């Protein structure tokens with residue numbers, strides 16, 4: 483079966499691990515256990531009459547202790563920048579990570595995910611400012627790892643883009 487590596491990147495605590503848990507196991511936990519290094523999960527996805535296996539790389543979040551490490555992206559078919567709508571700063575941090583990733587990987591398809599859509603948005607950005615940023619990506623989603631909103635749709639779209 484075809485295998486494709488997909489990387490989830492972003493600031494700490496935005497819900498990267500929770501999105502993978504929801505996608506792979508259909509579960510959510512309020513408990514926060516920060517990721518150290520990377521955790522790789524597999525899931526088969528069907529696109530029309532084709533099946534492919536996604537290797538989902540859940541990468542440790544970027545913060546002042548842990549910078550962005552572009553080596554994780556080697557061989558990735560696509561990457562996802564995840565940010566958190568309850569924290570405005572996460573959008574700025576996410577766009578910085580995106581810029582660093584683009585420097586090393588100018589052509590890899592990139593997706594933009596605004597997570598925690600089940601909670602009220604605390605962003606001070608206007609809709610236009612958000613749209614402008616979204617337009618730099620192959621696709622953009624508003625997700626909730628808690629309710630599962632758009633989680634399947636996100637990975638389906640990624641799979642279609644890389645198959």
Ligand SMILES: Nc1nc2c(ncn2[C@@H]2O[C@H](COP(=O)(O)OP(=O)(O)OP(=O)(O)O)[C@@H](O)[C@H]2O)c(=O)[nH]1
Nearest residue numbers: 494495496497498499500512514516517543598627
């Ligand atoms: N309400 C709500 N909480 C969420 C959602 N996604 C994640 N969380 C919570 O946010 C916290 C951080 O989630 P993680 O999935 O560990 O975040 P992460 O991006 O993997 O964090 P690092 O590994 O430290 O980079 C946890 O307490 C989760 O329960 C969501 O969609 N909605």
Ligand SMILES: [Mg+2]
Nearest residue numbers: 498499516517
């Ligand atoms: Mg994590």
